[in-house]
Structures are given as C-alpha cells and as structure tokens.
Amino acid sequence: MAKAINMAVVEQALSGFTIPPQPGVLLAIKAEIESDDPNIHRIAELINQDVGIAGFTLKVVNSVYFGLRRKVSSVEHACKYLGLNRVIKLVSSVVLRFTLSQGKTDRFTTALWHSATQVANAAMLIAQQLRLGSDTVDDAYSLGLFHNAGMALIAGQFPDYAKVLKQGLQQGHSVPESEQQHFETSHELLGYMIAQSWGLAPELANVIAYHHSPALMLVSDDLYEKRLFALLKLAEHMTEENRILLESDQDPEWQQYKTTLLDLLELDELSLHDLGDYLAQHEVPNCYHH
Template sequence: MAQAIDMSAIEQALNGFTIPPQPEILQHIQQQLDAPEPNIKRIATLINLDIGIAGFTLKVVNSAFFGLRQKITSVEHACKFLGVSRVLKLVRSVLIRFTLSDGKDDKFSLKLWATALQTGNTAMTLAKHFNFSQAIQDDCYSLGLFHNAGIALIQQQAANYEQLMQQGLVAQYGYSEIEEQHFHTCHEVLGYLIAESWGLTTELCNVIAYHHSPALILESDSLIERQLFALLKLAEHFTGESRQLFNLNLDPEWEQHNSTILEVLEIELLQLPELAELLHRQQINTIYKV
C-alpha cells in the first residue's frame, strides 16, 4: 500500500471544510446489499427516489462506454443486467457530482465535473482495453469522478481558485504546494477523506490521496494501487484534464513520470497514438488529433 496518511495533519487540513456525509440513500442501499437476499426492487425504488440521480445513472449505463447491445430502460433493469454491486458503484459516483456541485452552475464547476466524467470514462475504457478485471474497470470510473472532489470543496470557499492555480502552475509549483500556500489544505487530502467516508476501497482512497504525488504512489507495494494510478494518469493525459481545467498547455507530472506510469501498464509512448484512435472510436475526445 501507499504511505499511510498522516492523520495528525488532518485537523489542520479540515480547518474550515466539512466533508459531506454519505447520502442517506447510499446507506439504505448498502443495508439492502448486506442483507442475506438483497431485494432488487427495493434497491431500484431507493435509487428512483431522486429522479435526477436515477436519470443520470441510466444515461451513464446506456453510454457507449458500457457497450451494451440493448438499451437499459429502468434502474431495476440496470440492476438485473449489470448486477446490483456495479450499479451501486455508479450511483455513488453520480451522487458525488450532485452532492458537491449543490446546484452550482458556474463555469469552473461545470468544467470540473465534465472533465471528471470524461476522465472516468476514459480510464474505464482503457482498463477494458487492457483486459483488467470488471472490478478494476468499475473502480476506474469511480476514481475519475472522485479524484478531484476535493477541488469542489475548496472552490466553494475560494471563488478565485482557478486564477490562483493558473498562476502557481505557470510558476511551476505543484498542485498541493499551491493549495497549501493559499488554502492551508490540498484537494488530495480532502478527496481522500470524502472517498473514505463514502465507503470507497482502501486502494481507491490511497490513489486519490496521492494522485499528485507520483513518486510516492508509484513506490506502493500494492500492484492494484499502481495500476489504478497509472490508468488515471493516462486518462488525464489523453483528455488533457489539466489543460481543460486551467487553460494551460502544461502537464509537468506527465512529462516527468510518463515512462514509469506506462511501465506499470506495460506499454510505450509510441503506442499512445494507437490508443488514442481506439478512444476516438469509442467517441472519447483526446489531445491527439484524429
């Protein structure tokens, strides 16, 4: 596993920030899953309590990334077709967007969740292409949605977040350095706390905690953590996530660590244009020209 989070620093990191609790709907669904015989109808009913969440879940399930031959027309159908556990992962990921956006439709918030969705879809598609297990494919989607969740918390209290990050990145400071300087916390730690409180796996929580600390996570003795991190970073690179968020043609983490990242996935830089073509065929835009 990656180096343990320094819990003594958590209180300082949380100064002025409140980690949103896992929504009640998720708690009830989890109770159903833990039952000896989960009731699919009851689970579907719980999801359908919020039509926005139910609708977005169906939209995701019916997207090209799942490659389903038939259209899923109801949450109950999705539970039967994909399995309740997979649907729960999707609902959890969908809820993080609704919970943290809290109705905000400012330009940066919209960019944040659009890029998170694109990164999650890209990482999941890459995991499928590399023949990773279904569990890892699903985890990649959750990772894409959750990895920048801490940014949403900071931006709620700092309207000039985007501007400060742009200035810091141009000056060649790291993400955490800039955030610690201005906000006395960083989105990696906040994202970790959200993921942990929402019941994500230890591996996902660790990757979120260190996704801007490549030198640390790439030394993890957990192969799953290294693979999830590599898939996330490759997805970020293909989608140009940092460019989209901060309007900068900079990606220093990728430039510095791409060889080690690709080594985890057992591929080379020369293969990236071919992978980009694959993504384009799946209707995923990348920084590589068609």
C-alpha cells in the first residue's frame, strides 16, 4: 500500500476545518444493508426521504453509463437493478456532494462537482472498457467523485481559493504546494479524512491522500491502489480537469508520468483516441474527441 499517513500532519491540516459527518439517512441505509436480512423496500424508503438524493440517484441510474433499455422510474427499481453494494457506493457519493455543496452556486463549486462527475464517469467507463471487473469499475467511479472533496472544504472557507491555485499553476507550483503556502492545509489530506470518516475502502482513502504524489503512489507495492491511481489520472487528463476547475491547460503530472500510468493499464498513447471515442459515445466530453 501507499506510504502510511502521518496523523500528526493530518491533524495539522484539519486545523480550522470540520469534516462533515455522515447524515442520518446514510447511516440508516448502511445499517439496513449490513443487517442479516436487508430489505430493499426499506432502503428505497430511506433514500426517498431526501428528494435531492432520490432524484440524483435516479438520474445516475438512468444515464447512458448503465445502458438501460427502459428508464427506471422509481428508487426501488433502481436499488433492484444496481444491487445493494452498488447502491451504498452511489448514494454515499450523492450524499457527500449535497452535504459539501450546501446550496452553494458559486462558479468554482459548480465547476468542482461538474468535474467530479465527469472524472467519475470517465474512470468508470475506462475500467469497463479495459474489463477490470465490477469492483474496480465501482471503485473508480467512487474515487472520481470523492478525490477532490477536500477542495470544497477549503473553498468554503477561503473565497480566493481558486484564484490562488490558478496563479500557482502559472508560476509552476503544484496544487498542494499552493494550498500549503496560502492555506496551511491540503485537499488531499482533508479528502482522506472525509473518506475515512465516511467509511470508504482503505485503498480509495489512500489514493485520495496521495493523488497529487505520483512519485509515491507509483512505488506502492499494492497493485490495486496503483491501478486505481492510474485510472484516476487518466480520467482527469481525458476530461481536462484543470481546464474545468482552474481554466488552465497545464497538466504537469500527466506529462511527467503518463508513460508509467499507461503501462499500468496496459495502454499506449495511440489507444487513447479510441478511448476518447468510447467516452464520447457515452456522452463524456474529452480532449481526444472534439
């Protein structure tokens, strides 16, 4: 696995920030799923308690990514289609988005969740196309949605957050470097604490903690972590995350490590155009298909 997290560093990064707890509805859904005889009708009832969560769950299930021949019209049908394990992953991600957004409609917050959705869908589709298995597909989707969750916490406290990051990129500084210099924290560590608090798999939490540290992630002895990391980085690159979030065409991490990342996924640069076409067919805009 990736290098052990230094909790003293995490505690320092948390200074002044509150990790949002899991809402009662999510805890109740988890409890029902983990019971000896989970009741899918009860799970659907719990999801339906929050119209925003219910609506977004249906929107995702009815999207082109799941390729349903007929639209699902109820949360109960969605639960039956997805299965219990996938329901909790999807609903957790949906709830996190609503919890961190808290009704904010500023440009950066809007861009943040738009980008997270694009990266999640791209990572999921790439894992599907590479036939990496349903667990990897699901984890890639969750990782895409959660990886920048810490940004929402910092942006909520510092209105100039996006501006600082843009200026840092222009001056050749990485995002974590700019965050440490100006805000004395890191969205990677905050994201790690959110992932830990919300019960994400350890592999996902580790990748979130180090997703701007390719030199560390790529020497991990955990192949699954490295593969998830490569999926995330490829999805970020293909969906042009920096352009969406920070209006920047610079992607220094990809440029420096793309050969190693592609090797992990048994891909070459020529195959990215075919992947771009595949993403476009599933309505995911990307830099290889304009």
